[in-house]
Amino acid sequence: MHLLAVATLWVTALGEKSQPTDPKAPKSTRINTYSSPTDANGYSFETCPSIRQEVVLQSQEQSTATNISYRCHNYNQNIEDECTCRNTEAILSSFQNDTVIQSCCLLNLTSCSGCEIYKEGHCEKCLAGFYRMEDECVGCTNNALFIDVNGNTCSKYETEGYCQDGNILPEYFENATRRYQHLSAQEACCVCGGGSHFATPFEYRVRRSGGT
Incomplete structure (x- = not known):
């Protein structure tokens, strides 16, 4: 009885006309579905292979394009375009809403x-995780x-x-230097000159034959 049902099922499956797959459909919308064969009473045959079908789903095209503008702050210039830096310079980028502010900076300068933003010979803004101390951006982690x-x-x-660029403002000096639970803001906080400092990467200028 079961063998007859299986044979009937396979004949029915082979006789069905499969819908052709649209070759132009995006790959992301193509999925493979698997169904277990069942008899007339709805019982599935667990030992039988399932019928494989490829289904193309309808999807709406969504535009992910974003209008991004560039601004170059370089050598006292303000250009509405991307920066073109020399081989000895690094391109610094600061993302502000839909605008990317770029600047060029020498690789061998610790400053x-x-x-994140370098302009007029000094760093205007440090990257996240870096704090300005003595006119340089120092990698630092606060004591949590x-x-x-x-x-x-x-x-x-x-x-x-209360603190800025590693310095404590005079009106908050007493609170920032007062220890509570064996620790003060001056010792624990990067913005106050404390915290755990780590090495800041930079490159030395390498002298090559025939030039510098």
């Missing part, structure tokens, strides 16, 4: 390392366990401007 007597964390000291 360029960890910098720090909290002062008022419940302020290193993030509070940075957002509220």
Whole structure:
């Protein structure tokens, strides 16, 4: 009885006309579906191979294009275009909404390392994870366990401007240097000159034969 049902099923499956697959359909919309063969009563044959079909789904085209504009701050110039830097320079990019602000900076300058925006001979903005200290961007990590007597964390000291560029503002010096639970903001927070510093990458100028 089961063999007859299986034979009937295969004859029916082979006799069905399969729908051709549109070759122009995007690959992302093509999926393979698998169905278990069943008899007239709806019971499936677990030991039988399933019938494989390729189905093309209808999808709406979505535009992902974004209008991005470039601005080059380089050598005291403000150009509405991408920067063209020399081989001895690195291209620094800062993403601000739909605008990419670029600048060129010499690879062997430590003031360029960890910098996001370089303009007029100095770094205007450091990359995330870097803090300006003595006119250079230094890689630094705050002590996550720090909290002062008022419940302020290193993030509070940075957002509220209690410390800037590794220096403590005079009106907040007492709080920033006061230890609470054996730790002060001056010791724990990068923006106040503390935290855990790590090496900032840069390149030395290499002298080559016939030039520098």
